[in-house]
Amino acid sequence: MIELKGINKSYGNLRVLDNVSLSIGNNEIITIVGPSGAGKTTLLQIAGTLDRPDSGSVFYDGEDIARFNDRRLSAFRNRNIGFIFQFHQLLPEFTAQENVALPAMIAGESGKGAQKRAAELLGLLGLGDRLRHKPAQMSGGERQRAAIARALVNSPRVIFADEPTGSLDSRNRDEIRSTIAGLREKLGQTFVIVTHDSSMTSIADRTVRMADGRILNPDAIGGADYEGISGPDLLM
Ligand code: ADP
Numbered sequence: 443m444i445e446l447k448g449i450n451k452s453y454g455n456l457r458v459l460d461n462v463s464l465s466i467g468n469n470e471i472i473t474i475v476g477p478s479g480a481g482k483t484t485l486l487q488i489a490g491t492l493d494r495p496d497s498g499s500v501f502y503d504g505e506d507i508a509r510f511n512d513r514r515l516s517a518f519r520n521r522n523i524g525f526i527f528q529f530h531q532l533l534p535e536f537t538a539q540e541n542v543a544l545p546a547m548i549a550g551e552s553g554k555g556a557q558k559r560a561a562e563l564l565g566l567l568g569l570g571d572r573l574r575h576k577p578a579q580m581s582g583g584e585r586q587r588a589a590i591a592r593a594l595v596n597s598p599r600v601i602f603a604d605e606p607t608g609s610l611d612s613r614n615r616d617e618i619r620s621t622i623a624g625l626r627e628k629l630g631q632t633f634v635i636v637t638h639d640s641s642m643t644s645i646a647d648r649t650v651r652m653a654d655g656r657i658l659n660p661d662a663i664g665g666a667d668y669e670g671i672s673g674p675d676l677l678m
Contacts, residue, residue, distance in 0.1 A: 443468050443632070444489065444600060445665060449498035451484055451655075458484045459495070460655040465665025466600060469630045471622065472664075473643045476652035482636040483604055485652070489634065490602040491519045502599070520549050524593030528605040530585040532577040538564055538588045539573040546595045556595070563591040566628075567621060583614030587621060594631070603635040607642065619645055 444466040451459040458481045466472060466489070474482045487493040488500060491507055499506045502522065510518060532541045542560035547553060561573055567587045577585050586606065593601045606622075607615040623645040625631045635642060643649045651658040 524598035524601040526603040528608040
């Protein structure tokens with residue numbers, strides 16, 4: 443479904459991603475782990491079309507989206523990709539329902555239709571009684587679940603999450619982890635999650651380990667190209 447091939451990215455003299463390839467299939471949960479500075483967030487942002495590689499390709503269903511211009515890319519992103527960040531990034535002056543409805547309205551859905559879909563998703567995430575609450579009136583776990591509902595509103599093919607439990611206590615971490623696992627079960631939702639939370643890897647199909655801009659475990663790269671190729675061969 444999503445194929446990153448030979449991605450390179452540098453900032454000045456610093457090589458942040460060094461020939462990274464990764465396949466992301468339907469209904470998968472993939473976690474990306476590794477020390478700070480390994481390039482995890484940069485990889486997530488390039489896969490999520492928020493950033494562009496210096497070289498290499500990002501294919502969505504065989505189409506290289508690195509060739510899209512900015513306008514086409516943002517329309518593509520709004521319809522196909524959801525994001526969850528460490529801090530919920532909900533708009534403080536809007537209710538939970540309005541925050542979730544907003545990306546659907548940007549995608550062209552009517553206000554009424556978007557609000558209805560937002561209410562359904564918030565209900566699905568156990569926030570049916572928080573529709574009119576503003577972020578400041580919600581707990582950390584509730585805010586993050588509202589952010590997940592917002593990421594889901596346009597039925598994206600994939601959700602990229604950068605440290606989604608990084609600012610939560612252990613109870614809320616457990617809650618978000620089981621929410622993500624449940625969404626994969628119920629909706630077949632694909633997730634790619636950068637995390638330092640070791641328990642998050644327990645719900646993953648694959649865990650990609652990164653250091654110094656490279657993937658350390660080639661068996662986690664996925665995709666047909668890599669089947670049966672052992673690690674050392676791939677590194678040659
Ligand atoms: P991780 O998510 O694994 O901690 P990042 O992808 O955030 O790693 O960053 C990898 C390296 O790239 C770090 O050394 C970071 O300082 C650097 N970096 C990231 N973004 C930028 C940027 N916009 N400008 C310069 N350096 C950056």
